[in-house]
Amino acid sequence: MHAVVDSLAMIGVSYVMGFLFYGFYRQFNARVQRRWGPTIWQNLFDNMKFFFKSETLIHGPMFFFGPMIIMAGAFTTVLFVPFLKDSDWLQGFSQYGNLILIIYLLVVGPLGNALAVGSSGNPFGVMGVTRGLTRLMGLEVPFFLGLAMVMLQHETASVHAIMAAQDSLAHWGIVTNPIAFCVILLPFIGSQHGAPFDVVGAPVEVYAGPRVEFGGRLLGVLMTQRMMMSIAKLVLLVDLFLGGATNILVLIAKAFSLFLLTTVISMVFPRLKTEQAVDFFWKVPLGLGVLGVILTVWLPSWSA
Amino acid sequence: MLAFLNDPGVLHGIVVLGTLILFFIGLYGLLAKRHLLKVLIGIALMELSVYLLFIGLATSPGETAPILSDGLRSFTHMADPVPQALTLTAIVIGLAVLALGVSLAIQYHRLTGRADVASLTELKEPR
């Protein structure tokens, strides 16, 4: 019973947080561009509207199941990320998982969705999927390298243990392992579909992207899972680098500050093409990561 | 006048020289002539030179044929009979080979109208 309630709570928290954060994002973005922008609730309204559409066009059974898989994937991901430390609540099933599992769960859903896109028969959708996978290939390398540095630092892949080790501000990951944080930050923005790495789903000269064929309730599902996934990733980073959170308010505060940081970075850069993005990931963050490995792993072992 | 020939060393030297010359003539014929029969004769010459060398070196001046007859009742001062027997055998064999070679050459000539060693080109490496 506890597990069921806890799970529902986690899903609820991530849903609400996601829509509010992205509502804030839209407004913040508008203000920077000297517009008024929509209200902070606008995303939530849009989502509700999609969910109550009466007509939904599908292209075969796989087209329908794809969004279901991605949604289930989002739920699973959320449930395997511990939201709080030293608490019985908002833990989901995270004690049965670990960091590497979460990273892989993050891509289960998108691949399920890729099946739906493929079965729609729209080549532009598939092109978007390919771009998405290409970007994933680019960002995952430095991202994972940064995570590996964290795992090595704590000698565990368990998020709980990593959180527990950061008992004070001086032991926060961002303080003890700043290189890893720097390595992860830009790929993280990429994984959040944030600018400047957002060419996959962004409007271009012909609309291309994984969602090109979706409409109605299915689009609502896709929107929801994206918000929840974003929150899962944010919380994960909070757990790893910002010492986790002991209660929900701290969690929101820490996650929001991290979100603000990424948003600010996103706003000042122009959008990159997919190949440019990949090349960038492999040059700057990965180069930094290699440097970090040499500094934190190789040099100590040589001097020892 | 030719008494110095009775010296075995001199005689054997002459035999060696002569047979070697013969051998090289045969070799020349074998290598340089193009007519099949001439080539075969070259081989025959080479064989011949070997026989001569054998007989020549196995016999010294003053030795007689190894045949017992009237007045000759012991094997002293006789040539070694073995080389002669061997040479006879070898000549027979050489003759057989030569005969076979000539017959093949004749058949080849009848079949193709050619008798040139250089025309034996049916069997060769692929281009």
Next chain:
Amino acid sequence: MSAILRLLFLIVSLSPGLLLLAWDGSLSWTLIDGVRLSLTLTPLAGFFMVLLAVAAPLVALPMLRRPLDWSSLALYVPLVLGMELLLLAGDFISFFIGWEIMTWSSYLLLLRSPRADLETSQSYILFNLASAFLLLAGILFYYSLSGDFRIGPLAGTTFGQELILAVLLGLAFLIKVGTLPLHIWVPSSYDQAPDLFSAFLSGAISKMGVYGLILLLTLFPDALTSLAGRLLEGPAAGYLLAWIGVVTSVVATYKAIAQEDMKRLLAYSSIAQVGYITTAIGVGSSLALAGALYLALVHTLVKVLLFISVAGIVLQTGQRRFKDLGKLIERMPVSFFGVLIGIIGLAGMPPLPGFAAKYLIFVSLVDARWLLLLAAMILASTAAFIYCYKLIYGPFLGHANSPQAREAREAPLIYLVPQVILMALLVLFGFLPGLPVQVLIDPVLVALGMETIGGASWAELTTTYGGYDGVVLMLVFIIAFVLVTGIFLLLRGRMHRAGSPYDLSYAGEVPTEGTPLHYGAGMGRELHRIPLVGWILRRGTRGFYLGLAGQMRAAAALLGSLYVGRPQIWILIAVVVFAASLAAQSMLGGL
């Protein structure tokens, strides 16, 4: 008669499994003076025997489809028996005999395919024989060191001797597993082999190279932990091996993405997967070795599944290129699920066991502090998503691109049975990731004198870095999926299906039947524009090997010119050689 023969054939294909159940004790006899063959079943060999026991009958079953190709069936028998011999071998001579029987019988099986061309078959047999002869050279060197052909750890050898042995045997096994730059024979032969036989090539035969690699390391004391010293937290020699494996994976993955043919794609993907295994063997810790064995198991299951599915597609459509297929999902649903499960396993996505294997390897890399290797491996393993997607999109999704694809029917039952069995196995191991570890892998680790890694229950996969629970993961996912779908269907509103496949939001245009709507062939082409990937894809070893073959022919022509058809020249050469050696001898004697 025919029924009896087919039954015999099936029994032979089941024989590895029967052997596993029934074998006890050992067997030995003398081959020639001083060469004694002995057969035993070590736990390590037993593990690979399990792979064979799975792959052999499942590939054999669809081979019984009519019309029967008796030659293939007849050749399959020595192939399986040879591999059994190879695994049972307690000495290197039986190992070599099994290895060679495997080599030539698989070559002759390859020839049964009408598509096999001369270049492919030659490269297959020459690379494999080169591997075999390197192996034999290594065996003879081993014999000169130990005075015995029995497989066992060497003692009292110098580093130089170990190095020679490791290079000879290592090259032999690396050719077999197909690491860079010795992989050139793999793609074309997997591609051109008879469709079902490709499954066996990739699923079982390539694993023998893996077996050899592990066996090689057991020859040296401490090879798995500190051969040639230690680097960070692993063996220094293994670091080199691990990089060979990772570079192989990266390059092969990009080559796989660039393929336009299903079987070639799978071939390159096999190279990449075996590259991961090589890397893990290089790490050499008990975690890594468990990961290597686990990945070998999963790769066997997955590749046999995928190749049989693909064989079914080729059988029903006659097409094998992505651009000629499409939209088979409705016509071949079982095969679709086969490929779907297969690519999930191949990509190493949770919850299927491919993830468990990759997890062990990743953790072992972190544990050894070899993070750069880890990054390179992540590169390959993420890029693999692209070819996995291509593999399922090309044939099954999008639009049907040829008349055969439009009219295809589901593959025959005899093709579907092995697929279903393999899917069930993969899902089972997804639920119970600890099952293979405890049942299959731990005995091997014990035999190698390493720590076991089995957890408390079959559902768990545990490491010192933490683990995960397969049952929970699977149940959470399934429940979430059911709930989401259920709630979605309960919501107000209705769904209806698009009236025509051309009913698309196509950039404001209205596509027609003539519009090229299938993205199968070109998928991944844009990767060329990434500098690193473009650089990799522009390179290949084929030119080098073709050049080598050309040099060989030139040498043949040169030496062949000695064999002139002119008797006088023969005699001249003989006389000149005679005179020259006489002169040389007299000069030497005179001096």
Next chain:
Amino acid sequence: MTLPLTPVWFVALPLLLAFASPLWVRLRLLMPLLVGTPAVLLLLALALLPEVRIAPLVETIVIAPPLGIHLQLDSASWILVALISFTGLLATAFIWLGDGESYLRDRRAFIFLLLLIAGCNGMVLTGDLFNLYVFLEISGVSAYALSALRRDAPALEAGLKYLLIGSVAAVFFLFAVVLVYLQIGQLNLAAIAEGFAGIPGPMQILIGLLMLVGLGIKAELFPFNFWVPDIYQGSHPVVAGLYSGFLVKAFLFVLFHLVFLLLADPGVAGAWLMGLGAATMLVAEVVALRQDDMRRMLAYSSLGQIGLIALALGFGAEATTAGGLFHMANHTLIKLVLFLTAAVLMRSFVSARLADLAGAGRARPLAAAFFVLGALAVMGLPPLNGFASKLWILKGFAEAGVFWPVALVLLAALIEAGYYFRWIKVLYEPRADLPEARAVERWGYAPIAVAAGLIVLLGVAPFLVDDLFIEGAQALLDRGAALSAVLGAGS
């Protein structure tokens, strides 16, 4: 009347039967006797085996050695004699059962085939240097004639070429015999062996080189083997199979027999022969890559194996020698299969060229299967006999810690695979227009099947016969025992 079972029958029986051939024609016994003679000789060899394994049989003709002539059947020469008889049996059985070309079934072929057998047996058995020359010429003449048997231009050309180069070899050998006699005054091999060390050094070298060239040409060693492919290509495949099967083996045996018998320390000569063997092997295998005539390809392959055997025997260790002798026997079986298969294919498709045989495996599956078996065996792939003997040789090298021959042998095997597998591939080429195959007598496959069966049997169970070869190697290498067997214990 009982005829004593003595080694002299190995020479006498075929000679007698050959010269009485007109009688057999009249009695219509030509074919049965052609097959029967080697069969009887094989039985004789088997009957003598128990005695030979105890002690060498020395058969004196008229006067006892060292003055007289004698035949010596020890464990080493027994292998060769048995091999010659067995090969002769299979080849003649193929001629008879296979209902082959008429020119192989007439009286001349009968005479020359039996003479070839007699000559080779004589060469292997004789203990007398001049007899060796005589037998060498007998086998030579019969071989020239056999090559030319078909009497068309290629056959005559092969016969003529063979005759020219063979005569030169004979002259060289005769020269050596003459010099030996002039130096030692003896012709008995054992006696020569005792006196050989007393000859001045330069003369030893001259004699050695003359013999090397003479026997080297006959034994097909590089650089004296340029004639081989032409002759094999021009001759009928069955005849070529006999050349490759036992003729060259007999010469090779004689060469090494002389080396091990005459030289107290065969090290230097052995090293020379190893070098020649290695060169023979590598050059032949490389050149074989570009052949497109099956007979010619097989000729080069045969050269390669001869080189391997020379390499193994030249090393002079017991394991390599035993392996080398075993490989001789195995190679004979293999080449018999391959050449007889080539004969079948040639009869079926009229040509032996690669292009004309494409797809032949689908029209003549049995022949192609035998070709594949032979090819696998010749490359030394287990579980066939070529593997067992090659392993034995390589093991011998490894035991001695000498690795360059191992590397060369394996390299050569790889190159060999390069062309054999090309032929196999082409034989099984999928072709819409299969070549028209002429009928062949099915019984012709019987001898091939026997040889193929032995290939498999000796590959799976070489332990059945390995004692024979070890004893053979010991007999070949043990100079002291060989001398005392002939000259008495005191010498």
